[in-house]
Amino acid sequence: MSSTLAPTAAKLALLGGTPVGKITYPKFPTFTDRAIARTVEMLRTGKLFGVGRKHVPEIGEAEEVISRYHGGRHVLATSSGHAALQSALAGLEICGGDEVITTPYTWGASISCILHQNAIPVFVDVERATGLIDPESIEAAITPRTKAILAVHIFGQPANLKRLRAIADKHKLMLIEDGSQAHGAEIDGLRVGTVGDAAGFSCMGGKILATTESGYMVTPHENVYWKGAMIGQHMGRATDGGMPEELKPYSDSLVYTYRVAPFNAVLLTEQFAKLDAELVERRRHADLLRQHLAGGKYLRLPDYAAGVKPSYHLISFTLDSATAGITRDTFAAALKAEGFNAIGYVPSPISDWPRLHWQNYQGPRVSWLSTLAAAKVDYRNLPLPNTRWRVDHALESGFDMVAPNEPMIERMAEIILKVEANIDALRDHERKVGPAAPAVRG
Ligand SMILES: Cc1ncc(COP(=O)(O)O)c(C=O)c1O
Numbered sequence: 001m002s003s004t005l006a007p008t009a010a011k012l013a014l015l016g017g018t019p020v021g022k023i024t025y026p027k028f029p030t031f032t033d034r035a036i037a038r039t040v041e042m043l044r045t046g047k048l049f050g051v052g053r054k055h056v057p058e059i060g061e062a063e064e065v066i067s068r069y070h071g072g073r074h075v076l077a078t079s080s081g082h083a084a085l086q087s088a089l090a091g092l093e094i095c096g097g098d099e100v101i102t103t104p105y106t107w108g109a110s111i112s113c114i115l116h117q118n119a120i121p122v123f124v125d126v127e128r129a130t131g132l133i134d135p136e137s138i139e140a141a142i143t144p145r146t147k148a149i150l151a152v153h154i155f156g157q158p159a160n161l162k163r164l165r166a167i168a169d170k171h172k173l174m175l176i177e178d179g180s181q182a183h184g185a186e187i188d189g190l191r192v193g194t195v196g197d198a199a200g201f202s203c204m205g206g207k208i209l210a211t212t213e214s215g216y217m218v219t220p221h222e223n224v225y226w227k228g229a230m231i232g233q234h235m236g237r238a239t240d241g242g243m244p245e246e247l248k249p250y251s252d253s254l255v256y257t258y259r260v261a262p263f264n265a266v267l268l269t270e271q272f273a274k275l276d277a278e279l280v281e282r283r284r285h286a287d288l289l290r291q292h293l294a295g296g297k298y299l300r301l302p303d304y305a306a307g308v309k310p311s312y313h314l315i316s317f318t319l320d321s322a323t324a325g326i327t328r329d330t331f332a333a334a335l336k337a338e339g340f341n342a343i344g345y346v347p348s349p350i351s352d353w354p355r356l357h358w359q360n361y362q363g364p365r366v367s368w369l370s371t372l373a374a375a376k377v378d379y380r381n382l383p384l385p386n387t388r389w390r391v392d393h394a395l396e397s398g399f400d401m402v403a404p405n406e407p408m409i410e411r412m413a414e415i416i417l418k419v420e421a422n423i424d425a426l427r428d429h430e431r432k433v434g435p436a437a438p439a440v441r442g
Contacts, residue, residue: 005292005413009421013337015429020415022339023397023408029210035270042263051233051259052240059260062268066216069184069272071194074225076217076232077265081180081202083232083258084215085113088198089148091219091228092174094119097375098147100176103133104349105387106152110178111350113200114150115368120375122146123351128386129302131155131316131346131394135163139171148174153182153192155345155396156208156282156313157302161187161195176200179218181313183209184279188307193218198228203268208282208313209275211267214260223247232258282312285409289315292413298324298423299331299395299416314345314396321393324423328393330430331419332439335395338415342397347440349387351379395439 011017031039042048042058053060063075078084094100095117102111104123114121124137133151149168151159159177168175179185179192180202186192193199198219203211217228226243229235235243235251243251260268290301299317304310319328328344335342354361356379358369372379397412419426430436 005410005417008414008418010418012334012419012422012425013339014334015422015425020338020340020418021411023341023412023415025408026405029205029271031267032270032274035267038266038270039263042266047262050262051237054240055237056262056265058262058265058269062260062265062272063216065269065272066218069275070191070218073194073218073220074222076219076225076229077260077268078200078215078217078232078258079260079264080213080258081178081200081204081207081215082109082113083256084202084217085109085176085178085180085200086116086256087217087228087232087258088176088200088219088224089113089117089119090231091198091217091221091224091226092148092176093227094147094174097145097371099143099145100148100150101138101141101146101173102150103152103154103387104351104382104384105131105346105390106154106178106350107180108350108353109180109202110150110152115371118368118371119147120145120371120377121150121350123349123379123382123384125384125386126390128389129318130157131387131390132157132159133164134386135160135167138164138167142171142173146171146173148176148197150176150178151196152178152180153185155316156182156185156311157304157316158182158185158187158190158192158308158310161190161192165195174198180207180215182311183207184275185311186309194220197221198224203264203271208278208311209268209271211264211271214264214268216260216268230255232256279311283309285405286310286312286315288406288409289413292410293416296417297420299420316345317342317395317397318390318393319395324420325427326423326430327435328395329436329439330426332395333436334419334422334426335415336439338418340397340412340415342395342439344391344394344438344440345396346391346394347438347442348391349382349384351382351384391440 013019050056175196177196177199234253358373
């Protein structure tokens with residue numbers, strides 16, 4: 001199906017013309033009446049704390065539902081995505097100086113879960129078109145200290161799980177998935193979270209599977225479940241039964257408090273019930289946008305191979321600024337003036353962030369600097385050419401495309417096509433006044 005939208009060459013709002021109109025997003029997240037009633041009931045009865053499946057059947061119910069969605073794997077519901085990821089690393093016994101090969105193009109918690117285990121992130125480059133970890137960059141980064149690969153399914157796009165699994169197996173490494181932005185995404189029939197030795201998911205209120213703040217860890221290995229659980233709750237409080245005898249002497253209250261809150265367990269169950277239907281809508285909207293932009297020239301959506309089914313947490317574009325002759329930031333300023341606010345989600349490669357540079361660090365002390373210093377890790381000025389390219393060329397927008405929202409998808413396309421149709425005027429403008437301020441997340 002081709003688009004019915006015709007690009008308008010009307011004067012750009014940035015240059016004094018009339019804006020197309022603001023992109024408004026539907027209310028997000030939404031909860032069913034049943035979810036709300038169940039949550040209120042918990043508040044009414046004071047059933048608000050407790051950690052184990054036995055004490056809090058709602059936790060068991062949520063873990064059962066999530067387990068079914070992930071092919072029967074073991075599931076630990078947690079207080080956040082970070083807690084889920086750190087539980088995954090702890091469950092896999094990744095700590096003290098172990099190296100984890102990962103991506104610098106993600107949300108910080110994909111990396112802080114490694115740092116909080118006193119392990120060492122080793123950053124490799126990503127694919128330009130998607131920002132996903134580039135499997136071909138991994139093998140050169142493997143050392144005798146490498147324990148795992150941590151892949152992030154960024155923006156709802158599934159990383160190349162088959163290839164990553166093959167590399168991990170070849171080198172006897174563990175594979176960890178960060179599915180925080182990609183609940184339900186699939187690649188070649190594999191659902192994210194079902195290929196790694198462990199996976200962590202965030203269910204904070206902006207995510208595809210939104211609660212208030214929570215998350216979950218998924219693993220095929222029962223002992224990883226128990227070792228992950230041990231760092232986040234005192235098993236003496238949980239009394240679920242089934243904990244392996246050899247772990248029991250090490251279960252105590254030297255823990256983080258990482259278990260899911262009971263009312264978020266209810267929300268997990270209820271939100272999962274509508275996940276697949278919402279994914280259908282997200283994909284339909286993304287397809288619609290793609291159709292409308294088929295005649296576009298500069299702002300691109302990634303072309304996914306057959307077999308890739310993203311879940312579209314965010315819609316991610318890249319600007320072909322070489323052909324457009326304009327910076328991403330001026331293009332974004334023109335979109336914003338028309339009513340569409342899109343920004344680069346990752347402001348810089350994480351390896352550039354000052355809190356990782358022990359060599360010249362001036363800020364408040366953080367626990368991982370001594371680990372990085374002892375290992376003499378130097379993250380300053382890593383080349384990472386594709387990551388840097390994306391940081392300068394990507395624009396992300398809108399995680400709440402789930403409700404029937406076709407008029408806004410059309411408006412988004414209309415705005416993009418209007419800016420493209422005026423590219424000469426915009427280029428002249430940039431030449432006169434210089435590029436706009438960086439359109440990046442703070
Ligand atoms: C890719 C990624 N990993 C990890 C996290 C951490 O999740 P949370 O905020 O629930 O701790 C997030 C979200 O915030 C994320 O987007």
